[in-house]
Amino acid sequence: MILRDEDLQRYFDEDLAPDHARRTEEALASSDEDRKRIAALGQIRTLLRASAQQTAADAPSDAMWAAIGAELAKRGGPGWLERLGVRFRELLVGPARIWVPAAAAAAALLLAFLLRPEVRQVAAHDVVIESVETDGVTATVFQMPDDTGGDGISVLWITPEQGGEE
Amino acid sequence: MRAAVTLAMMFSAAAFADGTRVHCTVRSVHALKTEGGIDAKLEPLRHILNKDPFSQYKTFRLLEQQERDLQVKIAAEFPLVNGKKLSVTFLERLTDDKGRTRLRFALAYPDLNAQQKVGDGATIPLVVGEHKGGILLLATTCKTQ
Numbered sequence: 001m002i003l004r005d006e007d008l009q010r011y012f013d014e015d016l017a018p019d020h021a022r023r024t025e026e027a028l029a030s031s032d033e034d035r036k037r038i039a040a041l042g043q044i045r046t047l048l049r050a051s052a053q054q055t056a057a058d059a060p061s062d063a064m065w066a067a068i069g070a071e072l073a074k075r076g077g078p079g080w081l082e083r084l085g086v087r088f089r090e091l092l093v094g095p096a097r098i099w100v101p102a103a104a105a106a107a108a109l110l111l112a113f114l115l116r117p118e119v120r121q122v123a124a125h126d127v128v129i130e131s132v133e134t135d136g137v138t139a140t141v142f143q144m145p146d147d148t149g150g151d152g153i154s155v156l157w158i159t160p161e162q163g164g165e166e
Numbered sequence: 167m168r169a170a171v172t173l174a175m176m177f178s179a180a181a182f183a184d185g186t187r188v189h190c191t192v193r194s195v196h197a198l199k200t201e202g203g204i205d206a207k208l209e210p211l212r213h214i215l216n217k218d219p220f221s222q223y224k225t226f227r228l229l230e231q232q233e234r235d236l237q238v239k240i241a242a243e244f245p246l247v248n249g250k251k252l253s254v255t256f257l258e259r260l261t262d263d264k265g266r267t268r269l270r271f272a273l274a275y276p277d278l279n280a281q282q283k284v285g286d287g288a289t290i291p292l293v294v295g296e297h298k299g300g301i302l303l304l305a306t307t308c309k310t311q
Contacts, residue, residue, distance in 0.1 A: 124285035124286055124287040124288050125213065125285055125287075125288045125289070126284065126285050126288060127282055127283075127284045127285075127288050127289070127290050127291070128282060128283045128284070129280060129281075129282050130270075130281045130282060130283055131279075131280065131281045132278070132279070132280045132281075133278070133279040133280070134277055134278050134279075135277045135278075136277045137277045137278060139278065139280075142218065142219045144214070144217045144218060144219075145217070147213055150285055150288075153214060153288075153289075153291065154282070155214075155219060155220075155291040155292075155293065156278075156280055156290075156291070156292050156293070157219065157292075157293040158275070158277075158278055158292075158293065158294055158295060159295060160277075160295055
């Protein structure tokens with residue numbers, strides 16, 4: 001009988017209930033194939049442990065970190081020029097999250113301005129008088145054509161009722 | 167600080183796009199019936215000066231030119247060469263039924279109040295009476311910024 005992968009893995013991890021573990025052990029005893037599989041799991045675990053130990057050995061030791069800290073302390077803090085450089089880089093690179101939306105908003109406003117309906121207009125010279133109120137003067141309205149195709153230009157001409165301007 | 171600058175830029179751009187400001191030029195023009203031609207500085211007004219009722223005048227001289235930025239609904243006073251004042255108020259910017267930008271202005275001169283609707287950049291001609299042997303024409307030209 002070939003054991004299920006899950007049962008085999010849980011047996012290997014010693015995660016089965018005692019009764020289930022005993023039955024699995026009996027199955028293993030009668031199956032060369034399952035014994036090979038359990039042996040393979042053991043080899044994988046060994047390799048992983050060896051790799052983890054090697055990684056830990058390669059990491060800087062406490063002594064190295066201590067030496068780095070001592071060197072930094074001996075050099076003192078960063079100079080004003082270095083701090084200025086860092087601030088400048090932060091200004092250019094760091095706030096991209098601010099400048100990018102701001103630039104997008106400005107572009108949207110510019111686009112809205114360029115695409116506004118008024119761009120279609122062609123005539124600009126026309127003048128229409130909507131209302132006139134006078135007190136003691138006479139107002140005359142002259143109409144002249146608008147060469148640009150508008151509705152015409154209204155000229156308002158006032159004349160004092162008594163005497164003239166000088 | 168950066169947020170304030172960004173907001174200021176956005177509000178400025180919005181005002182720009184909304185057309186809540188106009189730049190106005192008030193020209194005081196002396197028109198005479200004697201031969202003399204049109205002052206070169208009055209070239210922007212030629213389309214007005216060479217037609218009736220001004221065609222009877224042969225000389226047009228620029229006496230004074232004043233420029234001002236106007237905020238919507240805030241009157242601006244322009245002192246004139248005849249000692250009087252012209253008040254110009256930018257009332258609103260609108261779009262007519264043909265999709266064209268139109269600007270509405272209120273003009274006030276002694277004994278006169280008028281309201282005009284004009285094209286963006288159009289010149290409002292106002293003759294305010296006789297002046298030194300001719301007439302005094304006030305030409306108000308406003309354009310959204």
